[in-house]
Amino acid sequence: MARTARGRRPGAPDTRAAVLAAARSSFAAQGYRGTTIRAVASAAGVDPALVHHYFGTKDDLFLAAMELPVDPRAVVAHVVDGPRDEVAERFLGAFLSVWDDPAVQPALLTVARRILEPGGDRLLSEGFLPVVVQPIGAMLGLDQSEHRMTLVASQVMGLILMRYVLRVEPLASLPHDDVIATYAPTLQRYLTGDLP
Amino acid sequence: MARTARGRRPGAPDTRAAVLAAARSSFAAQGYRGTTIRAVASAAGVDPALVHHYFGTKDDLFLAAMELPVDPRAVVAHVVDGPRDEVAERFLGAFLSVWDDPAVQPALLTVARRILEPGGDRLLSEGFLPVVVQPIGAMLGLDQSEHRMTLVASQVMGLILMRYVLRVEPLASLPHDDVIATYAPTLQRYLTGDLP
Numbered sequence: 001m002a003r004t005a006r007g008r009r010p011g012a013p014d015t016r017a018a019v020l021a022a023a024r025s026s027f028a029a030q031g032y033r034g035t036t037i038r039a040v041a042s043a044a045g046v047d048p049a050l051v052h053h054y055f056g057t058k059d060d061l062f063l064a065a066m067e068l069p070v071d072p073r074a075v076v077a078h079v080v081d082g083p084r085d086e087v088a089e090r091f092l093g094a095f096l097s098v099w100d101d102p103a104v105q106p107a108l109l110t111v112a113r114r115i116l117e118p119g120g121d122r123l124l125s126e127g128f129l130p131v132v133v134q135p136i137g138a139m140l141g142l143d144q145s146e147h148r149m150t151l152v153a154s155q156v157m158g159l160i161l162m163r164y165v166l167r168v169e170p171l172a173s174l175p176h177d178d179v180i181a182t183y184a185p186t187l188q189r190y191l192t193g194d195l196p
Numbered sequence: 197m198a199r200t201a202r203g204r205r206p207g208a209p210d211t212r213a214a215v216l217a218a219a220r221s222s223f224a225a226q227g228y229r230g231t232t233i234r235a236v237a238s239a240a241g242v243d244p245a246l247v248h249h250y251f252g253t254k255d256d257l258f259l260a261a262m263e264l265p266v267d268p269r270a271v272v273a274h275v276v277d278g279p280r281d282e283v284a285e286r287f288l289g290a291f292l293s294v295w296d297d298p299a300v301q302p303a304l305l306t307v308a309r310r311i312l313e314p315g316g317d318r319l320l321s322e323g324f325l326p327v328v329v330q331p332i333g334a335m336l337g338l339d340q341s342e343h344r345m346t347l348v349a350s351q352v353m354g355l356i357l358m359r360y361v362l363r364v365e366p367l368a369s370l371p372h373d374d375v376i377a378t379y380a381p382t383l384q385r386y387l388t389g390d391l392p
Contacts, residue, residue, distance in 0.1 A: 116312045125362045150358060150367045151378065158354025162346060166321045171346045178392040182347065186382045196374040 018044040019051055023065035028114075032062060032126035059131045066114075066123070069107040070098050072132045080139045087140065088188035092180045095156070099164060100176060112160055129153060142191065151190040159183065214240040215247055219261035224310075228258060228322035255327045262310075262319075265303040266294050268328045276335045283336065284384035288376045291352070295360060296372060308356055325349060338387065347386040355379065 022043035026035040037058055041048040055061040063071060075098060079090045098104050115124045133153050137145035162168045163179075174182070189195075218239035222231040233254055237244040251257040259267060271294060275286045294300050311320045329349050333341035358364045359375075370378070385391075 121362050125364050129364065147366050150364050153364070154354040154358040154367065155351055155382070156354070157357050158350040158352070161353050161357075162350040166317045168321050168325065168346050168349070170343050171350065181392040185385065186351070189381065196377040 015044070015046060015050075016054060019046060019055065019061075020065050020067075023055075023061050027062060027065055027123060027127065028120070031122035032058075032130070035062075037061065062127050062131055066111050066127075067107060068111060069104045072098075073135070076132070076136050077139075079136065084140075084192060085188065087191055088184040088186075089180055091136075091152075091187060091191075092184055096176050096179060099160070105164065109164060112165055116161075116165070124157075137191075140191070144195065148190055148195070151195075152187055155183065155186055155190065211240070211242060211246075212250060215242060215251065215257075216261050216263075219251075219257050223258060223261055223319060223323065224316070227318035228254075228326070231258075233257065258323050258327055262307050262323075263303060264307060265300045268294075269331070272328070272332050273335075275332065280336075280388060281384065283387055284380040284382075285376055287332075287348075287383060287387075288380055292372050292375060295356070301360065305360060308361055312357075312361070320353075333387075336387070340391065344386055344391070347391075348383055351379065351382055351386065 019040060022040045023035070026040050026043065030039075035058070037051050038048045040061065041051045044051075051061065055064050063073075075094045076091070079087065079094050082090055099108060114120050115128075129150075133149050134146060136152075137149040142148050159171075159179075163171045163174070166172075215236060218236045219231070222236050222239065226235075231254070233247050234244045236257070237247045240247075247257065251260050259269075271290045272287070275283065275290050278286055295304060310316050311324075325346075329345050330342060332348075333345040338344050355367075355375075359367045359370070362368075
């Protein structure tokens with residue numbers, strides 16, 4: 001009754017914000033696997049069906065809670081289309097198009113820093129890797145797909161750390177095309193080359 | 197007088213501990229460049245000459261304060277000797293010999309986590325990179341040395357993050373020789389290959 005008296009209704013901005021806040025708390029405290037739509041709904045004081053209605057699946061809720069300025073799944077979707085031996089170039093082009101965009105980078109940095117904070121590691125190992133990274137390998141139909149995408153992540157996370165979080169020169173100022181020329185052979189080998 | 201009454205003397209274990217605690221506080225708060233032997237000595241209540249006598253240079257004090265179980269400069273020294281086209285293999289062998297040693301790994305993990313904590317980034321960008329990583333490139337006499345070692349660091353930091361900090365499988369359990377076979381071509385190209 002108090003809610004109605006204060007004019008709240010399902011789907012109002014403050015309800016969405018309450019769900020996202022509850023989701024962020026749960027992902028941080030319980031990890032991705034330990035978080036359920038039901039528990040998030042309960043913590044936000046709404047019906048689970050409402051959470052599904054507004055945010056979709058748990059994957060969608062995770063990405064919404066991370067407050068990413070872009071849906072990484074949309075960015076990587078077209079990376080999969082095209083010549084197999086240029087997939088690393090397309091991946092790096094898509095990666096840089098969001099990370100080097102000054103309108104988008106601050107929000108991505110916030111997410112990266114959250115992952116690097118104590119306890120935030122589960123956001124990567126239980127969140128981004130299974131939700132965003134591993135599906136790329138599956139879409140590409142790669143053998144040893146999980147292994148390959150883990151290697152890709154090991155280079156991309158290091159690149160994010162050095163170029164964007166720590167801003168270590170000369171990597172921080174390296175032009176877009178040079179970043180691609182530098183890292184594409186590494187990522188192409190991890191994706192499609194011979195590996196032990 | 198109180199110190200004498202409590203039996204402290206220069207070089208006693210508690211004095212060394214006080215200097216190391218003051219050094220850790222200063223490196224964390226002021227960064228590597230902002231830390232001076234004089235300020236650390238003052239905070240620990242000892243003479244700067246004593247800090248030099250027990251810990252050597254500021255680089256030595258930094259490594260002692262990090263409580264590394266090995267001196268990384270000694271580990272990398274013999275990486276430089278040998279065929280140029282196998283330097284990445286030797287580097288990875290030395291890297292794994294310390295990181296995969298169960299007696300040493302916990303202390304290295306503590307340092308890695310400290311670097312990933314808020315503010316800890318300066319320990320990497322102002323500490324490890326100039327003290328440990330960049331000198332390797334100089335010892336090897338590489339052209340574009342700073343650029344090359346920054347690329348190496350971008351892959352090695354990602355490897356540490358995925359294999360040891362997050363323990364993402366299958367990379368976390370990948371045998372020693374497979375890690376070398378996987379990453380040696382990447383690091384060899386960053387060290388001596390054609391780059392933009």
